[in-house]
Amino acid sequence: MFWRVAFSIAASQLTHRRRQTVVSVLGVALGVGFFIGVSSIMSGSEKDFVDRLVNSAPHITVKDEFRDPAKQPVFIRFPKAAVKLENVKPREYLRGIKNYGEKVDELSQRPGYVAEAALTGQAIVRYANKDMSASLIGIDPEKEKLLTRVAEDMREGRLERLRTASDGIVIGSGMSTRLSLKLGDLASVVSPAGQVKRMKVVGIFHTGNLMLDYGQIYMLLKDAQVLLDKPFIANQLRIKVPDPNAAEGIAAALEARWGYRSESWQEVNRDILGLFIIRNAIMYSIVSAIMIVASFGIFNIISTVVLEKRRDIAILMSMGFREADIQYIFLMQGFIVGVLGMLMGWAIGWGILAILGQVEFTVPGMADRQGFVLDKSFQQWAIGGVFSLVAAIGAAWIPARKASQVHPVDIIRGAV
Amino acid sequence: MTGAARPEEGVLVEARHVTRILDLAVPVRLVHDIELKVESGEFVTITGPSGSGKSSLLYLLGLLDVPSEGEVLIGGKTTAGLSSNELAALRLSRLGFVFQFHFLLPEFSVLHNVMLPMQRLGRLSERELTERGMALLDRLGIADQAEKMPDQLSGGQRQRVAIARSLGNDPHIILADEPTGNLDTKNSEVVRDIFRRLAEEEGRTIIAVTHEPAFAEAAMRNVHLVDGEIVSDTRHPD
Ligand SMILES: Nc1ncnc2c1ncn2[C@@H]1O[C@H](COP(=O)(O)OP(=O)(O)OP(=O)(O)O)[C@@H](O)[C@H]1O
Ligand SMILES: [Mg+2]
Numbered sequence: 001m002f003w004r005v006a007f008s009i010a011a012s013q014l015t016h017r018r019r020q021t022v023v024s025v026l027g028v029a030l031g032v033g034f035f036i037g038v039s040s041i042m043s044g045s046e047k048d049f050v051d052r053l054v055n056s057a058p059h060i061t062v063k064d065e066f067r068d069p070a071k072q073p074v075f076i077r078f079p080k081a082a083v084k085l086e087n088v089k090p091r092e093y094l095r096g097i098k099n100y101g102e103k104v105d106e107l108s109q110r111p112g113y114v115a116e117a118a119l120t121g122q123a124i125v126r127y128a129n130k131d132m133s134a135s136l137i138g139i140d141p142e143k144e145k146l147l148t149r150v151a152e153d154m155r156e157g158r159l160e161r162l163r164t165a166s167d168g169i170v171i172g173s174g175m176s177t178r179l180s181l182k183l184g185d186l187a188s189v190v191s192p193a194g195q196v197k198r199m200k201v202v203g204i205f206h207t208g209n210l211m212l213d214y215g216q217i218y219m220l221l222k223d224a225q226v227l228l229d230k231p232f233i234a235n236q237l238r239i240k241v242p243d244p245n246a247a248e249g250i251a252a253a254l255e256a257r258w259g260y261r262s263e264s265w266q267e268v269n270r271d272i273l274g275l276f277i278i279r280n281a282i283m284y285s286i287v288s289a290i291m292i293v294a295s296f297g298i299f300n301i302i303s304t305v306v307l308e309k310r311r312d313i314a315i316l317m318s319m320g321f322r323e324a325d326i327q328y329i330f331l332m333q334g335f336i337v338g339v340l341g342m343l344m345g346w347a348i349g350w351g352i353l354a355i356l357g358q359v360e361f362t363v364p365g366m367a368d369r370q371g372f373v374l375d376k377s378f379q380q381w382a383i384g385g386v387f388s389l390v391a392a393i394g395a396a397w398i399p400a401r402k403a404s405q406v407h408p409v410d411i412i413r414g415a416v
Numbered sequence: 417m418t419g420a421a422r423p424e425e426g427v428l429v430e431a432r433h434v435t436r437i438l439d440l441a442v443p444v445r446l447v448h449d450i451e452l453k454v455e456s457g458e459f460v461t462i463t464g465p466s467g468s469g470k471s472s473l474l475y476l477l478g479l480l481d482v483p484s485e486g487e488v489l490i491g492g493k494t495t496a497g498l499s500s501n502e503l504a505a506l507r508l509s510r511l512g513f514v515f516q517f518h519f520l521l522p523e524f525s526v527l528h529n530v531m532l533p534m535q536r537l538g539r540l541s542e543r544e545l546t547e548r549g550m551a552l553l554d555r556l557g558i559a560d561q562a563e564k565m566p567d568q569l570s571g572g573q574r575q576r577v578a579i580a581r582s583l584g585n586d587p588h589i590i591l592a593d594e595p596t597g598n599l600d601t602k603n604s605e606v607v608r609d610i611f612r613r614l615a616e617e618e619g620r621t622i623i624a625v626t627h628e629p630a631f632a633e634a635a636m637r638n639v640h641l642v643d644g645e646i647v648s649d650t651r652h653p654d
Contacts, residue, residue, distance in 0.1 A: 002535075005532070005535040008528075010522075012521075012523035012524060013523065084546075122425065246535075264572065312521050314519075315519035317480075317522075319477070319508065319532065320506075320507040320508020320509070320533060320585075321508075322500070322505075323500055323501070323504075325536070408480050409475050409480050409481045412475075412476075412480075412515060413471060
């Protein structure tokens with residue numbers, strides 16, 4: 001019940017200083033609106049980007065490499081030896097992942113996992129007297145479909161046709177255009193091992209990423225093994241795990257167990273993920289700065305009201321209002337400014353989002369025109385609202401305390 | 417209805433050896449060793465030269481200030497050692513203040529001003545509050561001003577609003593500091609009359625500081641202060 005009395009007093013004092021109140025509210029509103037606009041771009045693009053990372057590539061790639069070159073037998077035997085051997089080359093292993101079939105089977109048995117053995121290498125695609133170099137990857141189409149987005153990105157043909165057609169390849173849209181290589185055409189694929197294979201285009205994908213569209217080709221694992229002259233060898237295990245966020249830990253466990261370098265999507269993209277953190281920090285600093293400026297406005301108006309209304313405070317106290325009641329009244333003023341600022345800020349934010357939704361632009365490295373991916377989740381609005389209330393009530397705190405410390409006797413005696 | 421105060425028997429306000437010294441660089445003695453008992457239903461005026469400590473004594477009796485020594489009792493109970501919240505609660509329900517200046521809140525209508533203490537107490541519904549506020553204004557002859565803002569009223573009318581406000585929670589004790597100090601003769605007479613009726617007809621206890629001989633004569637009893645001490649305490653024969 002008391003809040004209604006407090007509210008009527010608080011509101012009446014604010015409406016009395018209408019212009020100052022409006023300015024304070026605007027300050028808060030701008031902060032909230034700006035926050036909603038910017039954070040929805042930032043968080044939208046971040047989520048979109050991470051989604052792409054998570055969905056378009058395996059969560060974990062186990063490679064036939066080791067992080068530390070293996071120790072020479074002589075160093076293992078004499079770890080503290082004083083004699084130094086020059087020109088000892090790292091011991092060479094036969095490349096490839098040992099027993100990859102067993103490993104794939106074991107991983108595939110874990111619930112929610114997809115595991116695939118793959119062989120990567122370089123090749124040249126030749127058609128109608130034109131050459132293009134390409135990264136080739138030998139895969140298992142049924143599994144690749146689950147691991148990456150390539151099956152969804154097919155513009156013509158289907159990834160699964162690799163299985164049914166003999167010696168099929170899937171190429172990107174850029175390569176298709178540049179080599180005039182169309183669905184059903186036979187191209188020559190030349191490997192560094194000197195093998196040449198005539199292969200039939202059974203699918204053309206388009207991702208929008210120029211590097212992939214011009215330079216990536218897919219074929220069956222066994223075709224890749226023949227072409228690269230590496231029979232029964234796979235140099236990658238491509239793995240999807242049920243919880244992408246857990247990929248880093250799982251990768252570390254696999255690496256500890258098998259010794260092969262196991263890269264999680266987080267590790268591969270660490271730089272970019274780090275940039276997101278910096279970006280968010282910058283955004284929050286700017287919003288905080290705006291809010292601090294808005295807080296000063298609120299602090300200013302409420303301090304003025306407190307100074308001006310010392311008589312009213314004194315008479316309310318003499319009537320029997322408690323110190324806490326007085327403090328409450330002025331905190332309420334901060335709250336009112338905060339709520340008004342929040343509502344107006346939401347309106348501004350809504351407008352900003354509507355405008356941003358219309359914008360389109362071209363990004364280097366991407367073939368298609370892009371719009372902002374906006375995160376319109378409830379979270380932005382909630383954080384903006386909390387920001388404004390905290391700033392407003394925080395700013396009201398000091399003057400409200402000061403108001404509650406008024407001694408009615410001093411004021412009433414002095415009011416001549 | 418304005419609700420006549422239920423008569424409360426015996427000593428309602430009492431000061432026991434009350435001394436108030438302001439703890440400044442040079443300590444200032446406001447009142448010294450005040451002994452005073454005010455019975456229920458009494459109409460007491462406090463007089464004395466300027467600076468004699470009349471206001472200071474009233475603030476102490478009204479629990480706006482606390483004594484440096486001694487104690488103030490309300491309704492026979494000591495108020496020494498009470499927290500500021502407990503003192504505020506006593507002021508809210510048992511005491512009504514009227515000052516030389518009306519101290520109405522300028523943003524609120526006359527009626528709303530009168531309703532404020534009642535709203536704070538929160539015992540009545542919004543409708544009852546309005547009815548009681550109107551009844552009080554009517555009692556003081558200014559019901560027709562209820563919807564006006566304070567600055568649209570004359571000085572006498574404002575002081576009557578302030579009196580109506582002090583009566584909101586039906587306090588037994590009304591404390592007034594020169595309530596007619598700012599009024600012309602005619603308005604002073606009206607206000608003085610109101611106080612007398614509050615005492616005689618409703619049995620309220622009134623302690624009023626005044627400079628006006630006519631006001632002091634209207635009361636039943638007069639306490640005279642000089643230099644912060646009571647020098648005389650006279651009862652008028654009825
Ligand atoms: N804050 C203060 N600092 C210094 N002296 C003070 C202070 N407050 C009151 N005094 C002094 O204490 C004395 C008593 O003041 P008080 O207001 O009670 O007198 P009063 O009888 O009400 O006077 P008046 O008739 O002028 O209203 C005065 O001499 C006054 O100057
Ligand atoms: Mg005085």
